[in-house]
Amino acid sequence: xxxxxxxxxxxxxxxxxxxxxxxxxxxxxxxxxxxxxxxxxxxxxxxxxxxxxxxxxxxxxxxxxxxxxxxxxxxxxxxxxxxxxxxxxxxxxxxxxxxxxxxxxxxxxxxxxxxxxxxxxxxxxxxxxxxxxxxxxxxx
Numbered sequence: 652x653x654x655x656x657x658x659x660x661x662x663x664x665x666x667x668x669x670x671x672x673x674x675x676x677x678x679x680x681x682x683x684x685x686x687x688x689x690x691x692x693x694x695x696x697x698x699x700x701x702x703x704x705x706x707x708x709x710x711x712x713x714x715x716x717x718x719x720x721x722x723x724x725x726x727x728x729x730x731x732x733x734x735x736x737x738x739x740x741x742x743x744x745x746x747x748x749x750x751x752x753x754x755x756x757x758x759x760x761x762x763x764x765x766x767x768x769x770x771x772x773x774x775x776x777x778x779x780x781x782x783x784x785x786x787x788x789x790x791x
Contacts, residue, residue, distance in 0.1 A: 669695060671691060673687060673689050715770065715773075717737075718740075718741060718768040718770065719737065719738060719766065719769075719770055720733060720734060720738055720768065721737075723763075723766055724766055734767050737767075737768070738767035738769075740769070741764065741769050741772040742764065743761055743762060743763060743767075744758045744760050744762055744763075745760035745761065746772070747764040747772045748772065749764065
C-alpha cells in the first residue's frame, strides 16, 4: 500500500515537470564556442532546474583514457616524440583546436598542446550563462 502511494506521488510530480530539448550539435562547430538560444514561451514555476545531456561521448574507452601524458600533467617538459606517442591524435594546438590561450596570447598551431590528448580536446565546459528577458544568471 505504501509503495502504491509513493508511485502515485512520483507519477504526479513527474507529470508537472516541463521539459525543453534543443539539439545543438548542428548549430555549433566542434572546436568553437557558440551561443544556443532556447525560447521558452511558458511561465515556469520556481524552482527552475537546468540539466543538459551529452550523447555519444564515450569517455570510458581505453583509447580515450590513454591519450594523455602524465609527465606533462605533472608539469614536466616533454618532447614531440613523447607527446605523439602518448597523446595521439590530439598532440598539437591545431589538433586540439585551440589558437588562443586563456590569457589571449596567440598559440603556435604546431607546438605541443598543453595539455595534450583526447581528454584535453574534448573538455566540455557546459553552459556558462542563462539569460532571460528579466535577468542574466551566471552558472558555476
